[in-house]
Amino acid sequence: MLHRTLILMSLLFLASPAVWGAEDAQKGYSTPEAAAADPDFALQGEYLGAEVGVQVIALGQGKFQVVTYRGGLPGAGWNGALKQTTEEDTQELKQTIGDLQLKKTTRKSPTLGAKPPEGAVVLFDGTPETLKKRWRDGARLAADKTLEQGVTSVDTFQDFSIHIEFRTPYMPLARGQGRGNSGLYYQGRYETQMLDSFGLEGKDNECGGIYSIKNPDVNMCLPPLAWQTYDADFTAARFDKDGKKIANARVTVRHNGVLIHEDVELPRITTAAPNQESADAGPIYLQDHGNPVRYRNIWVLPRDAKQEARRPVVPAFERFHASATGENVAGGRLLLTELNCTVCHAAPEALANSLIRRPGPVLDQIGQRARPEWLQAYLADPHGVKPGTAMPDLLRGLPEAERAPAARALAHLLASTGTLAEKSSDLQAFGRGKTLFHQVGCVACHAPREGASVPTQSSIPLGDLSAKYSITSLATFLENPHVARPSGRMPRLVSNPQEALDLANYLVGPVEVKPRNPNWKFKVYHGSWNNVPDYDKIKPVKEGESAGFNLGVAGRGNEFGMRFEGYLKAEKGGEYTFHLGSDDGSKLFIDGKKVADSDGIHPHTVNSGKVRLEPGMHQVRVDYAQVGGEATLSLELEGPGLARQDANGRIFLTEQGPRPPSAEEAAKEFRVDPSLVEQGKGLFVSLGCANCHGLTLDGKPLAPKLQAKPLANLAANRGCLAAQAPTAARPPVPAYDLNASQRAALATAVAAGAAVADTRSQIERTMESFNCYTCHARGGVGGPDRSHNPLFLTTIQEMGDEGRVPPPLDGVGDKLRDDWLQQVLNEGAKDRPYMLTRMPKFAAPEVSQLAPAFVKADRAAESPAVPLPESEIRAKAQGRFLAGDKALGCIKCHTFGGHQTPGIRGLDLQTMTRRVREDWFHRYMVDPPRYRPGTRMPTAFPEGKATVRDVYEGDPSKQLAALWSWLKDADKAGLPEGLVGNVIELRPDARPVIYRNFIEGLSARGIAVGYPERVNLAWDANKLALTLAWHGRFIDAGKHWEGRGPGFQGPLGDHLIRVEDQVPLAVLEDNKAPWPAKSPRELGWRFKGYELDPAGRPHFRYVSDQLSVEDVPVPVPNKTDAWFRRTLTIKGAKEVPGLYFRGAVGKIEPQANGEYLVNGLYKIRLPGGGQPILREVNGQQELLLPVTLNQGQATVVQEIDW
Incomplete structure (x- = not known):
């Protein structure tokens, strides 16, 4: 098969005059019957193969343009990006069809044959009557009773919807604008182009383009002589009474049922338009460009755009059903x-x-939410x-x-359920809220407020939020929307109360709340002071009245000061105590005398002061300064006949007491009428x-x-x-x-009547109702539309759409674990930190029921589990190697817990096994594009073959089983190679290396020992226990030797096992008594350090009141990996009855050779004599060895082999 990649535009537009004459270029066919005379006509058209769509364009004389689309045809599977163009002759084309096993397909527009709805004006139905009645003189019928081009309607229209069916001729030798050219002109002013643009790029001068204004979102042009449809909603330009244009015309167009323009603004008429722009209605004009384009089934439904704006907006209906024809x-x-x-x-x-x-x-509490x-x-x-509301x-x-009167009575009823709390806006919170609104997913359902715009019909309307809510009431709603709206249509996106408050500040907008019952006069000062300054010497930036200590009026969160002045009414004379609290500093003055002082920079701190007051009014002043962090201010009092209480209840704005509301304020105030x-x-x-x-x-x-x-x-x-x-x-x-x-x-x-009750329809109905399709695609439906797509943001641009757009839900019930799927649907998730859009919490039972529905619809039959090719602990080591930079390189693109990759930071590998199913993981790793077309995830096993040949002889199943085994350890898994930079690896080449520092999995007194035999251990000096053992590389000192050295460091090597977590010796009443739960120190043991033998190996020592113990682990070389022979020498002045050594804890399986397999990971041998006791106590197995002192000494030998 010959493939010569060409540039499509040059191929279609730059024909040589020597090859194509002017006469040949005009030759064409206006009916399929006539076109059948050309053998190329039978080969041109659309084809489908395995995950591929092909469009074949006839160029005349046995030449063809072949356009191949990955995933399917445009509008039916193609991802919009991957596409290849070649030129082939007849023989090559037939070979391509055979090689790719292509089948010819004939697509039809879903709106073909749409019947005119009630109220529609039928412009043409194939009869001479509509031709004569609805079109101006000169309109002609073709021989097949279709309408010829170059006609203008008698009827004129303002706002309308139009359905038109058209057919471009078959003109294989023509090029560019000479190949089946016509156009649909709305009001005779604005053109949607008609052209044989089959297989082209989709430009504004090609089929579906709004001429000279906008390209179609996708080229949906079908092959020539196929009947095609335009379904358009047109809104006329608006003009004021003086004839000045105040709003541009707009149009939404569906080409062959696919949305190609959504609410596009038309700032000017088309150059060749027969009518000028004005407030007058205009006709439908079908352009004549000299080519035999034909039309049928044309009808127009007049509409009132202003009235339509009042309809309830249900985004899924608008997107998937509003333009449906027939039985919707x-x-x-x-x-x-x-x-x-x-x-x-x-x-x-x-x-x-x-x-x-x-x-x-x-x-129930609407009065607390809405004004x-x-x-x-x-x-x-x-x-x-609120245009677009579903409320009738x-x-x-x-x-x-x-x-x-009815509206008034209902409003009083609802207002009686509570009182709205007011709060002035916070400029810093406003800025944070603006970022949140445009990043975390709000704009998936609601129109963005700044920058990008989206069609109104695709967004759930918000209305005037500042008219409805206060900042406080909206924040309360956003923090837990399901309390007020149990349907779950409004999910929870915020992660904490502060985010809710930030969003509310932005959505409500700048608000300066004028308190209804102010009791303080305030002044605001901007600056930074370590102590409260003398505000008499500083000019305030703002003054006003507040109810209580409203610090929000400062307009900033840090570096400001405030002075509050009011009057306190003392009902009785006597001693009063005032409690002044603040973060940062504050001072209280009464009648000019300082009574309490909480000055300085500090967290909220309360200081008290006393003063004698006579009955009557007393002037009160509170001076406050905020440097940074939290900003708080409070004042309480107690006195004769008064328990401790908030002082604000006894503070008044004037010396005369409460100020009565003005007539204007009284008129505005809403008072509930019983x-x-x-x-x-x-x-x-x-x-x-x-x-x-x-x-x-x-x-x-x-x-x-x-x-x-x-x-x-x-x-x-x-x-x-x-x-x-x-x-x-x-x-x-x-x-x-x-x-x-x-x-x-x-x-x-x-x-x-009733719907079909199957799983597929349940999923589709649920995803439509909860607007899931605005973020997620499934089954070729949904996903962000073109206007919303740019609103999905990422922190890693290199990840492309995978880093921005929420994942498609195809096969999600097969991919995800049942428990994780349920958790994501019920609680939301944020497992893709690079993706700024969050998965919200819907908290609706119908959403929860999606989990079993997804499983039922998607779950593939389980493949037999792949057995591990060797012991689990060794398989984990191979899995760890495979994930590293010297094998599959998983860590080059995926984070691992707190460890970041230098480049793309994909999903955390530590979360993999709690999210996805093992069976799916095995299938996915062999062929990622099959499960996520267009993914950046490379195929580590091309054509099912391993790229790493020296692990399990290149067996993909075994390699993946080992990788999964390692992944199952999650945050306990050993770090893969290449993950950590600046490694300072300690290498015990000739003598053991001892590393005393914070060791992961031990207490703060960990002692790690690396031996030249490439076997290592970590001994816990607090617990007097040999806790960890592993093979291979010892440890990385970089974390502790560079910078401030924070945190715990884990082993570098493989085959990590956990041996014991407690001192292995204890005195029991009998062999059925539980092992002591107290710490070694509480049991009387004390660590006495360690000594090194001539080979540099440590001998650990610890003592009690009765015993002294020396614990000596020694590596024993083996053919594969070394193991430890551990010798404990126990001495005492007298016999200690009931002394036991605990050799193992966990799942213990006796072996035929006298060994014990522990937790399926390592073997224990106790060769030093005595009869071990295998017991179960408190739900766990233990291996005990009685210890008897002989002449004041006993020896216990434990062999640890893995």
């Missing part, structure tokens, strides 16, 4: 769920069980106050005179509020009373589904302001 049952069921239709209209049991639950917000003024305005006009207008169905509360209760249940919302008053929930028609009895064009909600109906009909697409989808779903 899936979209309708989504709306049944998200608009909560079945809480009023009872659904048949089968249908109800298939819908995802969405209870409305709980209103009463906002509540009243929102209830009166929910779609005007319940009051529009009332007689007009009743609407405003009589209106009672009216609101009645309306709450009669209007249907209680059907959606929980509201408990005085411990009693308000029960719903509204009973609407059952869902199955609803008419498709009446009630909630009517184009205009009826007014003055009883009971009132809620107005959702649904658009035509939503009404049609709901009507279809109601008529269709």
Whole structure:
């Protein structure tokens, strides 16, 4: 097969005049029947192979352009990046088709044949009647009853949706703009290009392009002579009364059912447009460019863009269902769920069980969350106050005179549930909140506020948050949104209360709260002082009134000072005690005299002072200075007849006492009216509020009373589904302001009844309801759309999309462990530190049920477990080697606990086995692209063969089993080679090396010993125990010898075993008594140091009141790895009854040769005589050896072999 990679544009546009004459370039065919005369026509088109899509473009005279796409065809599997272009002749093309086992495919637009909805203007249906009635003079029918190019509609339009089907001719010898050229002009002003651009790049002057303004997001052009569709939503430019343009036109376009332009702004008309831009409506114009382009099934649905903006925005519906044609049952069921239709209209049991639950917000404490003024305005006009809300207008169905009073009564009811706490904004928190909002995932569902813009229909509206919330109330909601919204549609993204407060500061915006009942006058000073300065000598930067010590008005968190002045009313004369607390410094003055002093830089500290006061008013002044860190200020008092209490309750703004509110303040203040509360209760249940919302008053929930028609009895064009909600109906009909697409989808779903109850549909419905598809793709559906994609950010740009975009969920039930999958869905996760978007906490049972659904849908049959090729401890060593920089190099791209890689920092290897399944891991490692197309993860086993040939003779299964075994140790696993730089390796080449420092796994008095026999140990001087042993490399001193030397250092070598954690000698009542749990010191043992023998080996010594012990481990060389023979010499002045040596703890298996296998890792031998006792005490096995002193001495020999 010959492949000559060419530049596509030069191939299609730079044809030589010597080869292609002008006459040949114009030759083409306008029908498939005519084109069949050219043998190339049968070969051109689209093909599919194994994970590949191919487009074959006929260039004439047996030449073809072949474009190969990795993953599938454009709009159907191609990842948008990997693509190859070649030129081939007929013979080469046929060979390519055979070699790649390609099958020809014929794609059809899903909107082909779409029927005009109610209210649509049918411009052309193939009949002479529509041709004559709807098109200006000169319009012509082709022989096959299609519409020819170069026509203008009689009807003119403002805002509209249009469906048009078109067919470009087959012109193999033509190039560029001469190859099947026409165009769809909205209002005769703005063009979406029509062209045979099959297989091209997708430019603004090619098919699907908005001419000279924007390229299509993807080139969805089908082969010539295939019927194609445009489905477009057009919003006309807006002009003021003087004819000045105040808003550009906008358009959304789907080409063959695929979104290629979303809410694109059209700043100017197309150059060749027949009409100039104005406020006037305009026609549909189909351009004539000299090529036989044909059209059919053209209809236009006039729409009111302003009214459409009021519709409930359900992002998954807008993205996947809003432009659906025919029976849009899936979209309708989504709306049944998200608009909560079945809480009023009872659904048949089968249908109800298939819908995802969405209870409305709980209103028990709504008065603490939302401003009463906002509540009243929102209830009166929910779609005007918050366009896009799913909340219906319940009051529009009332007689007009009743609407405003009803909104007022309901607002008083809701306001009676609590009082909103106010807080002034913090500029530093505002900046942090801005960063959080645009990084952690908020903008996946909500439109970004600065910089990038996204189409409004793809984002859940927020409305005017500053009108609804205070900073405090929004922060409380964000910290735990599920309390107020149990549906889980609003997940928790913040990780702590401070983040919630930061986000609230940003979302509410700068707020200077004017307190309703101020009791202090304040002055703010900017500067840094170690002690409270004399503010009389400093000019304040700000002055005002506050309720309590409001430090937030300073406008900064550090380096500021404040003075608070007010009046204290002493009801009785006598001695008063004041308690002044602050972080940092503060001073209290009463009647000009200093009473308490908490000056200086310190954490919150309280100092007290006493003063005698006469009855009456006394001037109070508190001076405060903040340097850095926490900023706090408090004042308490106690005195005659007064227990200790917050002084703010007795401080007033003026010497005359509380200041009455001004007439203006009184008029603005919302005061709950008990009589209106009672009216609101009645309306709450009669209007249907209680059907959606929980509201408990005085411990009693308000029960719903509204009973609407059952869902199955609803008419498709009446009630909630009517184009205009009826007014003055009883009971009132809620107005959702649904658009035509939503009404049609709901009507279809109601008529269709129950959904198919299978696992796949359950997953799809859940992911749509919870907007999972905005971040994650699954089954070729979803993932960030083009407008949202740039909003996903990373700290490591080199990782590409894998480092930015949340992973696809294809096969997730096969990949992840059941417990981890459940944890991620229930609690959220942040295992990709480089990915700034977080997995939120949904806390909804329907999301939790995704875990078993994913498993059922995805889980592959378990392959037989691969047995370890040798003992587990040795397999771990090989796994550790494989992960290092001299083998597979896993640590070159993956972090390992706290150890960072110098380049890309992928997922932490220590978390691998708690996240993914072993069976999946084995399959994935052999072929990563199969499971994650386009991944940067290299294939360590190309074509199933190992690249490391000297481990297990290159057997991939054995290597992966060893790697998994090492990974299972997680944070206890030995460090792979090449992970730590600046290694200062201690090498015991000729004599043992002793390293006394902080050893990982031991107490602070660890002693590590490396022997020339390449076997090592770590002995714990606190526990008097030989704790660790390992083979190979000894230890890295770099951590402790460089810098300040913090932390514990682990061994460098392999085959690490843990031998004992406690002194191995104890006195027991009998051989059934439990081993002492007390520390060696509590048992009377004392470490006496160690001595070195002539070979440099340490002899460890420790004593008790009765005994002295010498513990001498000596390496014994072996064919493979050395082992230890440990000799304990025990001396005492007299016999010690009940003395035992504990030789092993854990799972102990006696072997035929007298050895004991411990925890499946190492063997213990006790060759020094005596009968060992294998016992089980307190749920664990122990190997004991009785010790008897003979003439004041006993010897215990323990051999440790692994």
